[in-house]
Amino acid sequence: MGFDDKIENTSENAAGKVKEGVGRATDNERLEAEGRSDQAKSSLKQAAEKVKDAFKS
Numbered sequence: 308m309g310f311d312d313k314i315e316n317t318s319e320n321a322a323g324k325v326k327e328g329v330g331r332a333t334d335n336e337r338l339e340a341e342g343r344s345d346q347a348k349s350s351l352k353q354a355a356e357k358v359k360d361a362f363k364s
Contacts, residue, residue, distance in 0.1 A: 312356055320349040 327342025329335070 309356075312352075316349045316353050316356070319352075320346050323347075323349060 323342045323345030325342070326345060327339050330337070330339030330342055
């Protein structure tokens, strides 16, 4: 996984956690769901990068 990709995925995951927390705190279900979605996307990207790295070795 490239260092830039890793940073981008980590920041996307953190932003998703913030969105989810703000949504929960403000009782905004849509924002909370967006946050969970952002975290899921980040996890999928990280998994794909790990698979790519495994085949490069």
